[in-house]
Amino acid sequence: MVHFDQTARLLSSLKQRKKAMMNIDSIMTTDLITISPTENLDTARTLMHKNHIHHLPVIDDERKLVGLVTLSNVLAATDSILRDPDKRMHAKEINIKDVMVTDVATVDERASMRQAALFLEKHHIGCLPVLTDGKLHGIITDTDFVSVAINLLEQIEDTEPVED
Secondary structure, three states, X not given: OXXXXXXXXHHHHHXXXXXXXXXXXXXXXXXXXXXXXXXXHXXXXXXXXXXOOOEEEEEOOOOOEEEEEEHHHHHHHOOOOOXXXXXOOOHHHOXXXXXXXXXXXXXXXOOEHHHHHHHHHHHOOOEEEEEEOOXXXXXXXXXXXXXXXXXXXXXXXXXXXXXX
16 A cells, blocks of 8 residues: 555656656657668668667758658568579669658657657557657657656656565
8 A cells, every 4th residue: 555655755756757758859869870762771671680770760961851761661672582583682772762661750859758659659650750940850769668668667666665
């Protein structure tokens, strides 16, 4: 059973944390790994594998977001080894511009975490590139929200009394 004092402390702590983490800029990734539309599928696959990521924003020379490549795009575009070797396309022959998604949902860095999380859930997507003045500034993924949930669960566990 949680006592009133413990509940009040938890609520106070969560309110302070809410103020500090209200916008997505507090949890988004800003050290971005991106790719150019002129690169190839092999490069995208290598970047994703090496950096343990599933989403690659596609940007032009001015850091303007022009598309997004996901692990699903890469897997779907990768030619099967079951295909006749004479008709198979190598990943180095497939340009990013030919497999990237161009109708990309984005979010402003001032958006709330709740708004972004609800959007990801409603549209069944795994990430939202974050724009500032039309330029790519960061990315927020479903994994970022799992981290927030874990953090909140740990805070709740820390405030629960130990039973004798």
